[in-house]
Amino acid sequence: MIKKKQKYTVSAPGSLMLFGEHAVLHGKPALVSAIDKRITVELLTRDDDEINLHSTLSGTQSLQLQDIAPDLWRSLPKWHFVLASITFYQKHLPSGFDLKVTADYDAPIGLGSSAAVTVATLAALTLWLDKKGLMQQSLLRHTVQVIREVQGIASGADAAASVYGGVIAYHMPTLKVTKLANTYPLTVIYSGQKIATQSVLEHVSTLQQRHDQVFAHLYAAIAACTHEAKQAWQISDWQAVGELMNIHQGLHDALGVNTQKLVDLIFALRSDPKIFGAKISGAGMGDCVIGLGKADIKELIETISAKNSQAQLIPVQISSQGVAVIEN
Amino acid sequence: MIKKKQKYTVSAPGSLMLFGEHAVLHGKPALVSAIDKRITVELLTRDDDEINLHSTLSGTQSLQLQDIAPDLWRSLPKWHFVLASITFYQKHLPSGFDLKVTADYDAPIGLGSSAAVTVATLAALTLWLDKKGLMQQSLLRHTVQVIREVQGIASGADAAASVYGGVIAYHMPTLKVTKLANTYPLTVIYSGQKIATQSVLEHVSTLQQRHDQVFAHLYAAIAACTHEAKQAWQISDWQAVGELMNIHQGLHDALGVNTQKLVDLIFALRSDPKIFGAKISGAGMGDCVIGLGKADIKELIETISAKNSQAQLIPVQISSQGVAVIEN
Incomplete structure (x- = not known):
């Protein structure tokens, strides 16, 4: 019997942290937004045991079905999240497959690409292997499990935005997601500084161990900020x-994750009358800053390029679309 | 009978806020340091009713004993604190006097000069009029009363350091002062930005009214910081x-009182390996930043002058000497 090749195409959005970074890892709420940059995963089943991976971010990699084993992802850093996702379904894989990852954007800029690729890969595999179809909450649970296997610590906030889309409030201990109505333009600038989230978390953790009482207050303050921001967001204030x-x-600065480069970009954003406020997005020490509102791009570019030649404006906006099945 | 002229000379140190700014006004603790820049007040009694004021900061002013009345200080801005101090003793003044104020430093730079001149003026008047002599705690209480008459809101933290000297922990509601042992070099930079403390407080108050829950957490975090810093200071950590x-x-930044100029100076200080940490000193939005440790001055001047031509290093250090009677 010749099995018909099956094709599953799924896309998932990248994300931007809006509120609650770091504190989210201590059980506090976070606000995260899905963005209009997406990662698409196309899974084409095969008749043999070959697994061919191709990605616009990571190049090409071939392996055999029998190679799939726990911890395989450790030996192929560029394929961490894809391989850990495949391993998640290891026992259920009936054959090999071709898997093609296409990103709308460059991964180094961050924007939740690891979470998005994990969501899309797991979703494609789920469509193939679990005929019950996609359930958002279990997809989120599996994604967080896979990301934690690779990263150790992970809040899953970015994964939640990738799954649900739009702006969401997220609570890590329960994986509870609340979708918020409303949207507003953002201005996003990449600082030119790339730093692994894990090393930022280690930096914060070291400082926290020396000042745990103070840090408890910082996380409580971040939680209060996030709580108020959620309410303000819902009434478009x-x-x-x-x-x-x-x-x-x-509060980001107080946690020790601010840099001169980031703060220069933030003050540049705040100097624009159309920007209501600006902050680091994500763990800090690099990556992106965001401003609420649509800045005068020409003037902003002049201001920031005078201080930081590596900084670049990233044309992203909030998107209401979460994980989406394109072909099934 | 010809009365012998009496002369009372008192000096009081300026001060630098180390920890607890803004939160101190909400009943939280503060750490403040007296510095080795002082204001000296020389009071020479007269046989007539003339009051002649002379100050290296404010020039010269003459008035009559009968001119002294509540609110007189309002009409002579440069003499606010001196006149409010004299009015404090209005009913007890038996004659006129010459009063000479000499400052070790330029008042615009801040450094608690208003509190220091009030402490020294009240102390000189007390020595003359209240034969019981100087009691630190009542001098502090009177100083805070005079400063509040002029300024409205005032923590009195700077006055407490001027009275007691050294590094002190201060609690506004009780005016309680705890002297801390130990000292360490500071590096102090004036930002070139001068802003009245009152307008900074109004700015913070406006933001606080819109986000009172969040601000309660910020003040609690500042209090935790100050509490830990007090303990660390006492064991020279x-x-x-x-x-x-x-x-x-x-946390200063979170209160909305940071500026690009201040943050540039702070990052410049932190880039020096001998500086353990750096922050705004005082209300913010201008005035001074302090670093803990003795920076490489030559290198620091190069770094800061490239970014801010108005910034200047202020050669001040912690001083253990509080208000002091020089001549009685």
Whole structure:
């Protein structure tokens, strides 16, 4: 019997942290947004045991079905999340397959690409192997499990935005997701500084161990900020959201993850009258800063390029679309 | 009968806020240091009713004993604190006097000059009029009363350091002062930005009214920072004190009182390996930043002058001497 080749195409959005970074790992709420940059995974089943991986981010890799084993992902750093996702379904794989990953954007800039590729890969595999179809909450649970296997510590906030789309409130201990209505333009700048989230978390953890009482207060303050921002977001009080972003930025700074480059970009954003507030997005010490509002791009580019030749404006916006099945 | 002229000379140190700014106004603790820049007040009694004021900061002013009345200080801005101090003793003044104020430093740079001149003026008047002599705690109480009459809101933390000298922990509601042992070099830079403390407080108050829950957490975090810093200071754990200064700086930023100029100076200080930590000193939005440790001055001047031509290093250090009677 010749089996018909099956094709599953799924895309998942990248994401931007808006509120609650670091504190989310201590059980506090976070606000995260899906963005209009997506990662698409195309899974084509094969009649043999070959697994061919191709990615616009990581190149090409071939292996055999029998190679799939726990910890295989450790030996192929560029394929961490894809391989850990495949391993998640190891016992259920009936044959090999071709898997093609296409990203709308460059991974080094961050924007939750690891979570997005994990969501899309797991979703494609789920469509193939688990005929019950995609359930958002179990997809999120599996994604967080896979990301934690690779990264150790991970909040899953980015994965939650990739799965659900739009702006969401997220609570790590329960994986609870609340979708928020409303959207607003963002201005996003990549700092030119790339740093692994894990090393930022280690840096924060070291400081926290020396000042645990103070850090408990910082996380409580971030939680209060996030809670207020959620309420303000839902009533479109953008001035309040912007002010809370500015406050949150100070708390990021207090956690020890601010840099001269990031702060220069943040003050540049704040100098634009259309920007309500600005902060680091994500763990800090590099990656992106975000401003709430649509800045005067020409003027902003002049301001930032005078201080940081590596900084670049990233044309991304909030997107309501979460993980999406394109072909099934 | 010809009365012998009496002369009373008192000096009081300026001060630098180390920890607890803003939160101190909400009943949280502060750490403040007296510095080795002082204001000296020389009071020479007269046989007539003339009051002649002379100050290296404010020039010259003459008035009559009968001119002294509540609110007189309002009409002579340059003499606010001196006149409010004299009015404090209005009913007890038996004659006129010459009063000469000499400052070791330029008042615009801040450094608690208003509190120091009030402490020294009240102390000189007390020596003359209240034969019981100087009691530190009542001098502090009177000073805070006079400063509040002029300024409205005032923590009195700077006055407490001027009275007691050295590094002190201060609690506004009770005016309680605890002297801390130990000292360490500071590096102090004036930002070139001058802003009245009152307008900074108004700015913070406006933001606080819109985000009172978040601000309660910020003040609690500042209090935790100050509490830990007090303990670290007493065991000479300068690394911990420096880290807590960095954390406090983030909280200053969260309160909305940071500026690009201040943050540039702070990152310049932190780039020096001998600096354990750096932060705004005082209300913020201008005035001074402090680093814990003795920076490489030559290199620091090069770094900061490239970014801010108005910034200047202020050669001040912690001083253990509080208010002091020089001539009685």
